[in-house]
Each structure stands twice: as C-alpha cells, then as structure tokens.
Amino acid sequence: MTQITKAVFPVGGMGSRFLPATKAIPKELLPIIDKPLIQYAVEEAIDAGIETLIFITSSSKHAISDHFDPMPDLREKFAKNKPHLAEKLDTLPLSVKRVFVPQGQPLGLGHAVLQAETLIDEDEMFAVILADDFIPGSNNPLKPLIEASNNGLASVSVERVAKDRLSSYGVIKPCRWDGAVTSVEEIIEKPTQGKAPSDYGVIGRYVLPHSIFSYLKLIQQDQSGEIQLTDALRALMGADGLQAVKLQDRRFDCGSQEGFVLANLFVAMQNSDLKQSIKKEVGDK
C-alpha cells in the first residue's frame, strides 16, 4: 500500500453559518456530543496510518492547537480518582506530529491546501480531510482512498447527493466503475441547476500528489474570491487522471446546521442513556 503519512486539515474557514458560536473557535471544534469534529477527523487519519497532522489555520484562532495540547497537571489530578476523565484528556498520541500553518488570507480550500506545499516532499502523496464532513461509521473512509492511490493517481471520495443539493458540492462525472472506484471524466465546483455532470458529489476526503500544488498556483480566484481545489483537480485530471471512490458509510454535512443537529442526534442514539432520554423527552411529538 502507498505510504501516506501526512494529512492536511484546512481549519481556517469563517464558519459563518454557526456565528456567534464560531466567533472565537473554529467550526471544527464544535462537538458531536462531547467530542469535537476535528478530533474525529484526526482519529480517522491516525487509524489510516497518518503520522503528521498539518493544520491550516486562521491566525486569530488558537483553540485547535490548545485542544491537542497535553494537560499533564489536570491529567495527574484526574488519574487518581477519575481515570475515565484522565483518558479523555489524551486527545493525541505523543508519537503524532502536529504542524500549524497560518493561511494568512481566507481565500478558499485550494488556497488553504497550497499552504502545505513546503511540508510535502516532491514524490510524496498526502491526504486532505475536511472535518465538517462527519463520517461516524465503522469503515474508515480514508483507507480505500489510500488503497486506490496505490497506482499513483489522485483520489477523491464521492457519494450520491440529492439533486437539489448538488450545487453545494464539487460534482464528478464518473467514467467506468470498477467496484467502488471509477476514473473521473469531469469535475465541476458547485454546478448551477441542471449543469451537474452526475449526482456524485465530492465529500471532504482527498489523496493528492505533490503536483497538485503546481496546478493550484495557476488557478485564479473565482467570483467569490476563492481559489478552488476542484479547479486544480480538473487540471490534474486532464494531465494525469483522477479517480473517485464511493463512500461506504453515512456522512453528515456538519458545515450546515441541519447536518450538525442530525449528526448529534445520530451519535446520541448510539448511546443507550441518551437514546432513552431522547425517546422520553422528544418521542413522537
């Protein structure tokens, strides 16, 4: 299997749909019950073999760095009487490296990924994880992408999206499916009504080669002033090819209030105490 040891987490977005909650903290720190989205994403990365986490941050927000800092004093205090709480403080294994890179200007996902350029070797492939695409199932979504990229090609995760939601996603045109993997014939960022080349939307998991950076540098800002990763992927697709892998588990779009609330309910329903309370209090009202 391709050795992919670095993952980029763009976490510098404004999170405007969650203001005022995101005034002081990034949206990736919003919790699903008791665990922030970014921690789920980091655990997924580590489980897939990632050893270095590269956070592309907004310079005014330091809370993600704080979240992953060890707290030896508090840990020691809890260790005596409340060991289950002490464990909860271990948000990151000591063996995993973290790097924080300020994005400088909020110029979109492509611009965020570009900030990682100097941290990736020329012959290295790396993962990109968007923590607000929350995938709580038992199948690690990054592993099949890494496996598909064993052939050296970039891979993106996709799932079928309702037609009226396609304009919120990068949308691919699959060429020919071989099991859950297809080569990609077209990819368009947020197509307008009727212009989507299929109903397969790109979900926030990518495995990319170093060459993506040279394409990203050629991409102009779009109408909203953003440099789109999708546009660089289209250029990469034309030159080297691009493949897509179908997501196996359910995904929640926690960049939207609806997705965030549903994700919390979904996880709560896996917990027997919370499930009982929800049934009792909300029931079929």
Ligand code: G1P
């Ligand atoms: C970004 C990408 C889009 C992708 C989506 C997945 O959009 O630009 O191609 O489909 O993530 O969540 P955003 O959600 O940042 O608008």
